[in-house]
Amino acid sequence: MYQEEPHPDPYAVYAQMREEYGPVVPVELEPGVRGWLVTDYNTLISWCRDTTGFTHDPRLWKDYAEGRIDDSAAVVPMMAPRPNALFTDGAEHQRYRRAISDSFGAVSEQHLASVTREVADSLVDTFCERGESDLLNEFARLLPLLVMSVVFGMDEERALRFARASRDLWTGVDAERANAEAERALSETVSDKHRAPGDDVTSRLVQHRAALTDEEVIMQMLLMVTAANEPTANLVNSTLRAALTEPDRNPERYRTDGELGALVDRVLWQDPPITNYPVIYPRVDVPAGGGRTIEAGSPILLGFAAANRFFAEENADHIAESANRAHVAWGAGPHRCPARDQAVTITTAAVRTVLHRLPSLRLAVPPEELRWNLTGLSWVPVSLPTVFEPQAPLSHATVEGTHWSPSESPRETSAPKRPTSGRSPLSSLSSFLGKLLRGS
Ligand code: HEM
Helix, strand or coil: CCCCCCECCHHHHHHHHHHHHCCEEEEEEECCEEEEEECCHHHHHHHHHCCCCEECCHHHCHHHHCCCCCCCCCCHHHHCCCCCHHHCCHHHHHHHHHHHHHHHHCCCHHHHHHHHHHHHHHHHHCCCCCCEEECHHHHHCCHHHHHHHHHCCCCHHHHHHHHHHHHHHHHCCCHHHHHHHHHHHHHHHHHHHHHCCCCCHHHHHHHCCCCCCHHHHHHHHHHHHHHHHHHHHHHHHHHHHHHHHCCCCCHHHHHCHHHHHHHHHHHHHHCCCCCCCCEEEECCCEEEECCEEECCCCCEEECHHHHHHHHHHHCHHHHHHCCCCCCCCCCCHHHCCCCHHHHHHHHHHHHHHHHHHCCCCEECCCHHHCCEEECCCCEEECCCEEECCCCCCCCCHHHHCCCCCCCCCCCCCCCCCCCCCCCCCCCCHHHHHHHHHHCC
């Protein structure tokens, strides 16, 4: 399962494994880290709902608890225990989950869509004159992070440090320093919101009746950012790819809500953004078929993508006939994604902005040349190369950049600010992106 070379069709790999082992497959997440992958739709749903037999809590990961997994293993940051909603169960889980749902759920759909459109417009401005773009890396991967920084109520300087640190984390540049920097930017934002709360997700988390400690608030913010980033980027990417490669291709029609919503649903069935994650652990030994046993405390990856795809293939007639949302792209059971509506709002606003701004958009390579990287926990697209008629950037960016407030306090390491006669003018999204992309 572990492959470093880009692959043209991840499903072929999974179909082969299913044929060999059946619906629950023994896998090596990376050299020396063993587990299982469940690729069967019904088994996956029933195990996710069975909170007596299975847990999301990695403190039950036996190989890790007994010191057989090195802390330097690549999967550790995604699997090691943390006090957040995804890695806890029962009352602890409900407390964290309620704080997240109440805080993020209070962002109105209109506000989220409008923030997303502005971020999307500013990102398109950075490449629209070129007539070509890798829409995965230049657009989809940056957009959710920037949207989340805005709704967290981060000031510009912290949003910039946070975005750079997050980017370094994905690209593996000095991960330890990047992680510390991302946490520091969040921690400073939390301190700010204690002093001056606002209408933002961080303030609502800080003030929530669950009475989270600052560390718990930061952990839920990190979970939200990681839970939002890659999956939303992948959904934007796959929806754009689907719009550009459908046989009766006419991206014009995706400017209406109904058609675009139906396309997103189709993509969630056929190409779910989260492939083999998160992980559950059985509390007791479980038979896996073929005389094999999954030992208590073994990691079982939730193979949402394989489960969906194989179920959809086996039920193709039935699913094609109805606007069926029974896919498992959002998970199942008590940990099912609490931000489903928001993820769709961000995705549709982003995709519609691209199709509107770049009307002649098309893939720069035949679809069969697109590649995926297969790792233990996921398969991720490598790029989405596109071409289009060059367009002029929108000129409104300098007046509309109202999302980030100026930094109130100087960084500990920087020279004290000279007093000003009032609040400095808000920086625009486009100048923010300029700094982020130039690295200045
Ligand atoms: C297309 C985008 C997204 C997809 C496909 C997606 C999917 C998922 C899935 C599969 C899970 C795990 C469910 C399980 O364990 O059964 C999950 C959990 C979660 N997602 Fe999303 N998600 C997306 C976007 C977002 C966004 C934008 C947020 C922003 C807050 C978010 C927040 C969370 C959180 C906090 C959890 C953990 C919930 C818990 O453990 O109770 N997700 N998501």
